[in-house]
Amino acid sequence: MSAGIRRLDTVGMRAATAALVSAGTRISLVPTMGALHEGxxxxxxxxRxxxxxTLVSVFVNPAQFGPTEDFGRYPRTHEADVxxxxxxxxxMxxxxxxxxxxxxxxxxxAGTPRLGVAGTMHVCAGPTGEVLCxxxxxxxxxxxxxxxLKLFSLSRAHVAHFGEKDWQQLVLIRQMAREFHLGVVVRGEPIVREPDGLAMSSRNRYLQPEQRSTALALHRTIEFARARFAAGERSAARLEEALLGAWRAxxxxxxxxxRLDYLSLREPDTLMPAEQLAPATRLVLAAYLGDVRLIDNAPLGGGSTSASEGGGA
Amino acid sequence: MSAGIRRLDTVGMRAATAALVSAGTRISLVPTMGALHEGxxxxxxxxRxxxxxTLVSVFVNPAQFGPTEDFGRYPRTHEADVxxxxxxxxxMxxxxxxxxxxxxxxxxxAGTPRLGVAGTMHVCAGPTGEVLCxxxxxxxxxxxxxxxLKLFSLSRAHVAHFGEKDWQQLVLIRQMAREFHLGVVVRGEPIVREPDGLAMSSRNRYLQPEQRSTALALHRTIEFARARFAAGERSAARLEEALLGAWRAxxxxxxxxxRLDYLSLREPDTLMPAEQLAPATRLVLAAYLGDVRLIDNAPLGGGSTSASEGGGA
Structure with a gap:
């Protein structure tokens, strides 16, 4: 299965990508925190x-975890990832x-990585990074x-691929590439779902069996929103009200x-609250199942959000 | 005088540097806010x-000015700069x-550039950016x-040159290049001084004649510190006390x-307060002459800080 793939540390990766750039080969980076799945x-x-x-990076980034979050128990599955x-x-x-x-x-x-970015030079994501998640x-x-930013610089990537499940992340990375003139093309790929509709996530493996079925509430809420939009609903305030009612049920x-964290209808590129609903308007939501936090999102119109979306296998 | 130099907008600069990179030519960037002088x-x-x-950028950067600062009146002297x-x-x-x-x-x-970085995605310089200036x-x-960061990305520079007069800036840009893996070599060049010792600065042209001679207090304070160090002083606390006394005079x-803004003895690479004095220990200071703010700095040991330093003309 893994014939030919190269498993690299940073020195090895730097040498490999320097050689590729010299040879005129384009490099695509797939940045991950490991615990890889079909997404x-x-x-x-x-x-491909x-x-x-194609270079896959696997790094559980301490700078994006808070002190009460799951940095320590985030799944590390290096062999399976390779x-x-x-x-x-x-x-690679x-x-x-x-x-x-x-x-x-x-x-x-005690030798553990520092969590968060406080006390270091860092990128401040700005207002778009302060809402929703x-x-x-x-x-x-x-x-x-x-x-x-560091993964882009070190890898010399020409293109980088991100999943649409982390929609706000995708919006911000695109904004960063544009604002900082990074010269990296940022591509978003559709969410891959389990057969019952649950968006694939490394954190799904935290779910107990009964939480696993409760977690379908996120996808059901998305389907409810898309059905209302298909039936002609065009008022953001009215649809959000209906969605909150469905969520309370x-x-x-x-x-x-x-427990709901947030549920909101947003402009897809700016994440500003949507006023007029359109097919591209994005429903974004996050919820807790016990201490497991899951997120999901979808446009109100367009193709289905069933399990086949984006699979491509 | 200007035979051969190319005056470029951003589109022209991008085309020119892309061609240079393709041809294997190394690019040095000299980032400036214009009002160029011998420094x-x-x-x-x-x-050269x-x-x-060699690419000189001329840009009065609104993001580094506060609302009460001199963004509006900062000198714009494009023809003389070229x-x-x-x-x-x-x-170029x-x-x-x-x-x-x-x-x-x-x-x-009203169409004026926004000052500061609030409300935008930006680089947060971290603790080293919160002291001194x-x-x-x-x-x-x-x-x-x-x-x-943006000038580096857009220009495709391999090397960038900064003056040591802005010592804290030089420390931070070096830190940024290292932390963000920018692949740009950051070079600092010695301060160039007027014959009487005043460090060259675009803001010197704000000085009225009587302020111009008062401004020599900065260089005299530096010379006083270097003389004390040469005479054997090795206590940071005692030297700072003596310097403050000289400044009060x-x-x-x-x-x-x-009016003094700050005067401090610092570790040259981290800007932490110096404890043991050494030749590389940096005296950094800033003062107001009316509403004109000037800065200066020097190591306690090493070559002279007279007008010939770094001139190289």
Whole structure:
């Protein structure tokens, strides 16, 4: 399965990408935190289809975790990640060390990496990073933008692939590439879902069996919104009200098991609250199942959000 | 004088540097806010001596000015800048527009550029940007780092030259290049001084004749510190106390005309307060002459800080 894939540290990756650039080969980066699943595989396949040398980075980035979050228990599955990356067609898997990416602020107390970006030079994501997920996770997008800038610089990537499940992240990375003139093309790929509609996520493996079925509330809410839009609803205020009603019914059906973080209709490129609904208007939502936080999103119009979306296998 | 120099907008600069990179030519950037003087000329000559294609950028960066600062009256002397850059040997002068560098946040009220970085994605310089000049000018180094990152990206520079007069800026740009893995070599060049010792600065042209002579207090304080160090002083606390005494005498000699912002002995690379004095320990200081703010700095040991330092003409 993994014949030919190269497993690289930062020094090896730097040498490999320098040689590729010299040879005129285009490089696509697929930045991940590991625990790879079919969503990541779809990004890798897309890069291969473009004919680019495909580099998958695997790095659980301490700068995007808060002190009460799951940095310590975030799944590390390096062997399986290499296998999956190889089977999807990646050429290289890169495992940076913390000190490669954070040379002057790599450790905190007792040798553990410092969490967050406070006290370091970093990218401030600005107002678009302070809403939605950024409101629940202060500093999260500062940490994301900071590490992605470094991954771009070190990898010499021409193109980078991100999943649409992290829609706000995709918006911000595109904004960063444009604002900082990074010369990297940022591609978003559709969400890959389980057969029952749950968006694939590395954090799904935290879910207990009963949480796993409760988690379908997110996808049901998306389908409800899309059905209302298809039936002609064009008022953002009215649709949000209806969605909150539908969500309250979901919470009643799973008392104490499900808790909304946010649910909102947004302009797709700016994340400003939507006023007029359109097919591209994005429903974004986040919820807690116990202490597991899941996110999902979809446009109100366009193709289906069933399991086949974006699969491409 | 300006035979051969190319005066470029951003589109022209992008085309020119793409061609140079394709041809394997190394590019040196000299980032400036214009109002060029012999200090800038020394940076250009250094770049030419290295045999690099030399690009001078001229951009008064709104993101590094506060609302009460001199953005509006900062000198704009484009024709003279092109002449000076040409005579020092630059190949290209680049005049970016605000919207080239700040595509999504370029204007504020009434079409004037927004000052500062608030409300935009930007580089946060971190703790090293919050002391000394950063304490007096909140957000200043965030604005500096942000624009320099963009100038680096757009220009495709391999090397960038900065004057040591802005010592804290030089420390931070070096830190940014290292932390963000920008692949740009950052070179600092010695301060160029007027014959009487005043460090060259674009803001010197604001000085009234009587302020011009009062401004020599900065250089005299530096010479006083270097003499004490040469005489064997090795206590930072004692030397700072002596320097403050000398400064108070300067202020008494020019009542209401001279006001200290800061005066401090610092580690040269981290800007942490110095404990043991060494030849490389940096005296940094800033003072107001009326509403004109001047800065200066020097190591306690090493070669002279007389007018010939770094001139190289």
């Amino acid at each position: 990541h595989a779809s990004l890798i396949r897309r890069s 289809a473009d004919g680019h040398a 296998e999956l990356a190889a089977s999807a067609g990646a050429d 898997v890169w495992f940076p060390e913390v000190h490669d990416l954070y040379p002057s602020a790599s450790v905190g107390v 950024g409101a629940s996770r202060p500093g999260f997008f500062d940490g994301v933008c900071t590490v992605v 979901e919470e009643s059906a799973a008392p104490r098991a499900l | 800038h000329a020394s940076l250009i000559r250094r770049s 001596a290295d045999g690099h294609a 002449e000076l850059a040409a005579s020092a040997g630059a190949d 002068v680049w005049f970016p527009e605000v919207h080239d560098l700040y595509p999504s946040a370029s204007v504020g009220v 950063g304490a007096s000018r909140p957000g200043f180094f965030d604005g500096v780092c942000t624009v320099v 300067e202020e008494s000699a020019a009542p209401r005309a001279l």
